Amino acid sequence: MMKLIKRKLYLLGLILLGSGILSLIQTQKVSSENSYDRIQAGQWVVASMYWEDKVVSTGKKFDPIGWHAAHKTLPIGTLIRVSNPKNNRSINVTINDRGPYAPDRDLDLSLGAGALLGFQGLGPVYMEVLSVPPANNIQRPVVENLFAATDANANCVGGAAC
Numbered sequence: 772m773m774k775l776i777k778r779k780l781y782l783l784g785l786i787l788l789g790s791g792i793l794s795l796i797q798t799q800k801v802s803s804e805n806s807y808d809r810i811q812a813g814q815w816v817v818a819s820m821y822w823e824d825k826v827v828s829t830g831k832k833f834d835p836i837g838w839h840a841a842h843k844t845l846p847i848g849t850l851i852r853v854s855n856p857k858n859n860r861s862i863n864v865t866i867n868d869r870g871p872y873a874p875d876r877d878l879d880l881s882l883g884a885g886a887l888l889g890f891q892g893l894g895p896v897y898m899e900v901l902s903v904p905p906a907n908n909i910q911r912p913v914v915e916n917l918f919a920a921t922d923a924n925a926n927c928v929g930g931a932a933c
Contacts (some may be wrong), residue, residue, distance in 0.1 A: 813899035816877035818853070819892065820885040827868040837885035841868035843877070848904040853880065854897040855888040862887050863901065 822835040829847055833839075840851065846868045854861040859909045869877040878898060880890065890896065 785836060811870055813852075813897050815895050816898045817875060818878040818880055818885075818894065818896045818898075819871055819876050819888065820882055820890065821871070821879045822882040829867055831867070833868070833881075834883075835881055837881050838862060838864045838884045838887070839863045839867045839881045841870035841879035842866045843869065843871075845900070850901045852899045852901055853878070853884070853888060854899075855890050856895065856897060858889045860888050869926070 821841070823833070824835075825833050827833050827839075827841075840852075840853070842849075845851070847866055847868075849866040850863055851866065852861055852863050864880065865868055868879070871877070876893070878896065880888070880896075885891075888896070
């Protein structure tokens, strides 16, 4: 019986020693939510959903079940996190279009993104900007590209000539 107690105390001592050594190892600090660094504080915005068959600002065909959104001012390719306060669901979506064009709305979610959020119709969501593409990788909307190609004084992204 005494041998069993000594063995268990010995194992307990090894476990405590090992955990003490492991606690001294430096680990990389990572956000508890995800690995993206927040670059802008979140804000409440009014969102809606859209699903029309059309071409988006980048010139590509709109994918209604994709995880995309339209925003009036954020650069195309920006990654945002949208949270639904009614059910505490969140989803990361990419800005790939301009809009919404209704005066009381700030964000248009694709049907797929809205469905995953459990979002219906029109309402408030919490939006956080997670990452903005580098200036030389920002995709200009098709209309801006048309004007830049014909305007002799146009400033192209990255300082390169058009």
